[in-house]
Amino acid sequence: MSLSTEITVGTDVVVRQLRWEADGVVSLQLATPGGELLPPWEPGSHIDVVLPNGVERQYSLCGPPGERAYYRIGVRRERASRGGSEYVHAFLRPGQRLTIKGPRNNFGFRPAESYVFVAAGIGITPILPMIREAESQHADWQLYFGGHTSASMPFLDELRSYGPRVRCHPADTVGRIPLPELEKPAQSGAKVYACGPASLLSDLDTAAENWPDGTLHLERFKVREIPPAENKPVEVVCAASKKTVSVPADKSIIRALEDAGIRPPTSCRSGICGSCETRVLEGIPEHRDGILSASEQKAGDRMFVCVSRARTPRLVLDL
Ligand code: FES
Incomplete structure (x- = not known):
């Protein structure tokens, strides 16, 4: 992956649509007030959203790849919200203005003949445009999508249109994503793109230890937990x-x-x-x-x- 794309600082946008997607998850469509095109982007990109309360958060773009008339993001209401998701759910409404920065891409989607996507909960957001891109490339792909319950899994209606390529794993009825199933496609050259909670990503990191280099690509929403290390000057x-x-x-x-x-x-x-x-x-x-x-x-x-x-x-x- 090359260095991130250049940052576009401070684009003013207006909330064009706010939609309930699942328990505790809304999607927002953000567009420029005058209808100008937004900066170009690719699957895996995210933007920084500066909320009216001054809080700044990162959200993956989850609309159709390359769509520039508006950006779509998904926001889960976090139980321990520090003012970001709570503000979006409680106060943000269509017509309100925000500032965004970016897009920037740390999760670049690379051409391959086959892909395995793994997502849980709101981790589906960066994966949605990748799936559309894989479809347009006529690539072979499979999605493993997990969540606590199906009611908590956003964008399920959209995903159902892809039929059996999408395997849903609500933990309460179907159980957890069967990571051992990824071994065969990973060893056969599939690229694995994953986003979700830290526990899932760390299990994938472990599973990928014997996979070919460059197979696993992860997007984290939270800081990776690393063993405490001594700081040296x-x-x-x-x-x-x-x-x-x-x-x-x-x-x-x-x-x-x-x-x-x-x-x-x-x-x-x-x-x-x-x-x-x-x-x-x-x-x-x-x-x-x-x-x-x-x-x-x-x-x-x-x-x-x-x-x-x-x-x-x-x-x-x-x-
Ligand atoms: S400021 Fe976000 S990675 Fe450094």
């Missing part, structure tokens, strides 16, 4: 700005850069949105984001400076 050389920044153990790289007047774009500041992606020119990053796959981490040519640190005492970054 690092010297960050910013090649483009010709500045060297000393990052102490108790400060993040992004904060030290900002204190030195270098401001890479940021949004989530927790390693999930991809805004702060930075090219690594020298040194070995210690990845703490939830975006890069194991093989992308190994490549070491880019990092997310909001959370990641360094395995070497010095990093040279393209900043």
Whole structure:
């Protein structure tokens, strides 16, 4: 995957439609107030939504691939909402204005002869445009879609039109997604794209240990849990700005850069949105984001400076 697409900062949009999709899930259609086309996007892209209460959240685009007259996103009301999903469900209504940033794509969809999609709950959102794309490529594909109950699984009506390619696994009646079934297609060259809760993605990570490199592609909505690691000080050389920044153990790289007047774009500041992606020119990053796959981490040519640190005492970054 190449570096993320350029960020378009601050597009004003209006809520064109708000629709109930499942228990606790609504979809929104966002369009420009004047009807201008929105920036182009590809399956796997997400946008940052800046809500009227100032909260900024990332949501996958889940409308038809490339649709630019409007963007569609899906929002699950989180029990422990910190002001994002709660605001959308309780207060956001058609006609209201918002600001969006992006789109950006950390979950690029690559051509293959066959695909296995795995999604649970609201994790279906980035997968929906991928399915449409796979259909238009006449590729062979299968979706395993899980949820607590079928009432909690959004966009089921849309998915039913694909017939037996879609296997629904509401946990209360059908049971969990049978991950061992993925072994055969994964070993036969299928690409696996998955999005859902951390437990599902970590089970997939484990299942994929013996799969060919580059088979599994994950999109995380939440920060990946990683074992606590000791922070070491690092010297960050910013090649483009010709500045060297000393990052102490108790400060993040992004904060030290900002204190030195270098401001890479940021949004989530927790390693999930991809805004702060930075090219690594020298040194070995210690990845703490939830975006890069194991093989992308190994490549070491880019990092997310909001959370990641360094395995070497010095990093040279393209900043
Ligand atoms: S700001 Fe979101 S990944 Fe760094």
